[in-house]
Amino acid sequence: MTDTLPPPGPDDEARERALLAGLAEYELEDEDRALLGGELGEPGAAGPAPVKPVLAIVGRPNVGKSTLVNRILGRREAVVQDTPGVTRDRVSYPAEWSGRDFTVVDTGGWEVDVAGLDARVAQQAEVAVELADAVLLVVDATVGTTDTDEQVVRMLRRAGKPVVLAANKVDGPGTEADAATLWGLGLGEPHAISALHGRGVGDLLDAAMRVLPAVSARGTALPDGPRRVALVGRPNVGKSSMLNKLVGSERVVVDPTAGTTRDPVDELVVLRDQPWVFVDTAGIRRRVHQTSGADFYASLRTQAAIEKAEVAVVLVDASAPLTEQDTRVITQVVEAGRALVIAYNKWDLMDEDRRPFLEREIELDLVQVQWAPRVNVSAKTGWHTDRLVPALTTALESWDQRISTGRLNAFLGELVAAHPHPLRGGKQPRILFATQASTRPPRFVIFATGFLEAGYRRFIERKLRETFGFTGSPIEISVRVREKRRR
16 A cells, blocks of 8 residues: 555656656647646545534424425435325435534434334434424424324423424415414424425525534534445445444344335544544445336435445345345445445355355356455444454555656556557557646546557556555556647
8 A cells, every 4th residue: 555655766856757748749628638747636624523503393294394394405316206105214405594503413204102113214313303403393384283293392392492383384374374283292382484486485594503502512523534334235234334333323223125225325434543424325236227206316315425425345145146236336335436345245144155256256247346355244233343444444545546747657568568558550659758637536647659459558557566566446547649749
């Protein structure tokens, strides 16, 4: 890795200067000159995040909580569908109103006297209330007060948090009388709104800002620069179980039903005295266009979660054969340019007869990502989950790694001398100069007199990995063909 590489020597620097001088004889574009001039922005370290107040949105199922969240955010972030129970976890989003930053938490519908999955959804809503600074209770004004609404009010009174009451689905003056009936809940003025059309939401947020403290009394500041990790994989492979095991509590809803998680769920986890932000995501199906409704939007959220993360842990079911979905998820991470760790989950369920087949599958199906660290784990029991941290650290170090221009050109000079590019049409392209354009992921630009074939670029990548490591990180190599300047 980077700390094991010796500093560039005088020979490397002399070679770099000579090759750069030779490159001046070729036709270069403005973009080339900017790259060769070292105009490269390095990612800076993130400072401590401010502790923003937390506003939890609660209510019984299908009253429009996620629609209201999207209205507050000004974009379609929370998964919305005209079916009760689409939101199942508590999901946090950064929000802003009238110059004030706060965190809004969307929750699953709160119901009483339920069992199974619904009971765990309700429990997540109660946890959200406990961790919030203020609560926004959403009631369907067209239905009126139900027994469940009254139970929710009793739960909120026990919690002792400030509550703002939203009477949703009041789409016009003719239905404002429906909102007035909600005074009977004893929570003060019901704010008549239409989350779908935006009617009255501004006044509702003004009321919420009046009861929301300037600084959260419940939250904790994020330490400097926690790395973001996306937990991804096909449905029901154990992503939520893994997050719960790492957190040490039932952070997200886990159920044998595939597709329980639909929104990405962020959680700060401290592992080996180091903070990490883990994102549990919805299971990625084979193609986005093969999904519909909430699953379609969930797959888009998962893609966004991968792009916001720095490293992805792809969970694979070790007890079952690899599927096209597994390789599709891995490809999605690589195409997004993120560091990669492959975790073989449910290792405790794998029998001895399966092991040789698994090794063969890895050789055949994952030949393009042999560079990714592999960890055998059991999310259910926690077996070997401690091995995730070294794998994540290695992958991120590779993702951040930079090779000096002098050493890179010395490496390529030796490589081309030993293994020149094959002749094509009586001509042989010559590599003029190479530089690492960026990190995260490492991207190399090669200037050449002719096109380098894909097979030769793969050969260069393989030799780069053998020489410099890059374990756990994809590498991008682009070639710029340049001709000599006419005299």
